[in-house]
Amino acid sequence: MARVIVDVPGRPYPVVIGRGALQALPRLIKEMGVTAAAVVTDRTVAGLWGGVLQDGLTGHGLTAWVHVVEPGEHAKSLTELERVLNFLEASRVDRRGVVIALGGGTVGDLAGFAAAVWLRGIRCVQVPTNLLAMVDSSIGGKTGVNLGRTKNAVGAYWQPALVVSDLALLETLPNTEYLAAFGEIVKYAVAMDGSLAERLEADAQPLLNRSSEALEPVVARCVELKAKVVAADEREEALRAILNYGHTVGHAVESASGYTAAHGRAVALGMEAAARISLEIGLCDSALVGRQDALMERFGLPGELPAVTAETVLAAVPRDKKSVSGSVHWVLPREMGRAQLGIKVRAETVARVVRALLP
Ligand SMILES: NC(=O)c1ccc[n+]([C@@H]2O[C@H](COP(=O)([O-])OP(=O)(O)OC[C@H]3O[C@@H](n4cnc5c(N)ncnc54)[C@H](O)[C@@H]3O)[C@@H](O)[C@H]2O)c1
Numbered sequence: 107m108a109r110v111i112v113d114v115p116g117r118p119y120p121v122v123i124g125r126g127a128l129q130a131l132p133r134l135i136k137e138m139g140v141t142a143a144a145v146v147t148d149r150t151v152a153g154l155w156g157g158v159l160q161d162g163l164t165g166h167g168l169t170a171w172v173h174v175v176e177p178g179e180h181a182k183s184l185t186e187l188e189r190v191l192n193f194l195e196a197s198r199v200d201r202r203g204v205v206i207a208l209g210g211g212t213v214g215d216l217a218g219f220a221a222a223v224w225l226r227g228i229r230c231v232q233v234p235t236n237l238l239a240m241v242d243s244s245i246g247g248k249t250g251v252n253l254g255r256t257k258n259a260v261g262a263y264w265q266p267a268l269v270v271s272d273l274a275l276l277e278t279l280p281n282t283e284y285l286a287a288f289g290e291i292v293k294y295a296v297a298m299d300g301s302l303a304e305r306l307e308a309d310a311q312p313l314l315n316r317s318s319e320a321l322e323p324v325v326a327r328c329v330e331l332k333a334k335v336v337a338a339d340e341r342e343e344a345l346r347a348i349l350n351y352g353h354t355v356g357h358a359v360e361s362a363s364g365y366t367a368a369h370g371r372a373v374a375l376g377m378e379a380a381a382r383i384s385l386e387i388g389l390c391d392s393a394l395v396g397r398q399d400a401l402m403e404r405f406g407l408p409g410e411l412p413a414v415t416a417e418t419v420l421a422a423v424p425r426d427k428k429s430v431s432g433s434v435h436w437v438l439p440r441e442m443g444r445a446q447l448g449i450k451v452r453a454e455t456v457a458r459v460v461r462a463l464l465p
């Protein structure tokens with residue numbers, strides 16, 4: 107079992123990662139003085155893993171209530187938030203209680219936000235059930251719901267009190283979702299950690315087989331890398347920008363696909379584009395581009411992206427004059443494990459690169 111501390115000032119919290127970690131959860135929350143747990147999950151995850159968690163809690167003498175939402179982004183709404191809050195009220199969850207978010211990023215954001223506002227904030231435990239949530243959304247304390255067409259319009263920074271990532275839960279994840287998460291994992295490697303890249307290259311096969319032994323150090327390293335950025339300043343977007351490697355074009359791909367493209371796959375295409383832009387403007391060599399491509403290919407990335415074209419993606423890439431801040435700041439790789447922030451790129455360069463990558 108690996109243990110990483112997210113050292114946010116004043117309220118550091120542990121992230122426990124490993125096969126069977128869920129079995130340790132009841133004991134860990136009892137040590138926090140918790141007597142009752144309100145579990146928020148989605149219908150799919152509830153059917154697969156809800157019983158295991160609930161039995162564990164009640165088996166340790168804890169009171170456990172469960173609230174189930176429908177899977178999908180629609181769960182991140184004010185309506186669903188109100189339902190979760192009604193559930194917390196009906197369950198009489200007070201300050202000695204805890205909200206447990208059992209699910210992917212959707213449930214994590216909704217339940218985390220409910221914990222942030224219920225009784226002006228009670229403790230939350232994140233139990234990410236998919237690989238993407240384990241390496242990204244469960245860490246860092248961003249919570250919230252959507253409003254109208256604005257994603258994450260209403261939310262709060264609310265750091266969890268504990269994160270429990272049980273690698274056994276990944277067994278039930280559809281393969282395409284499992285693989286897409288490697289978009290985010292390769293991001294950490296290329297932008298922040300050359301030795302993680304080496305590990306991914308060496309252990310690609312066991313990782314493809316979902317070996318917990320191979321996964322544990324990889325998930326732990328990604329968590330450590332995100333934790334470092336978050337602990338430096340949880341609210342400072344400029345520092346967090348390194349985490350956005352591949353996301354400028356990635357977000358454009360998501361938008362062009364009407365949000366049907368898997369996030370990790372969109373980011374993978376975004377990294378292909380960013381590395382080629384970096385090469386074109388002389389910030390990296392072709393060996394880096396080739397090595398990143400090869401690494402992503404091992405995990406089937408970018409793979410299938412629903413009917414996006416170069417032109418629809420380019421239309422969605424923020425341009426200098428249009429974007430709110432007045433300029434787009436690209437994150438571009440210099441060498442394996444090191445990226446540079448805040449680079450301005452000419453629109454023609456972006457267009458040339460994206461047209462070469464997409465039909
Ligand atoms: N807070 C943050 O820092 C942060 C970061 C990135 C993304 N997000 C948010 O996360 C959301 C997306 O999260 P997501 O990609 O994890 O999707 P998700 O939470 O919707 O999960 C995807 C699907 O996987 C299923 N699933 C989860 N675990 C499973 C398991 N073990 N076995 C089988 N099926 C399983 C779920 O039921 C769901 O249908 C977005 O709303 C995004 O804004 C937040």
Ligand SMILES: [Zn+2]
Nearest residue numbers: 290353369373
């Ligand atoms: Zn991302």
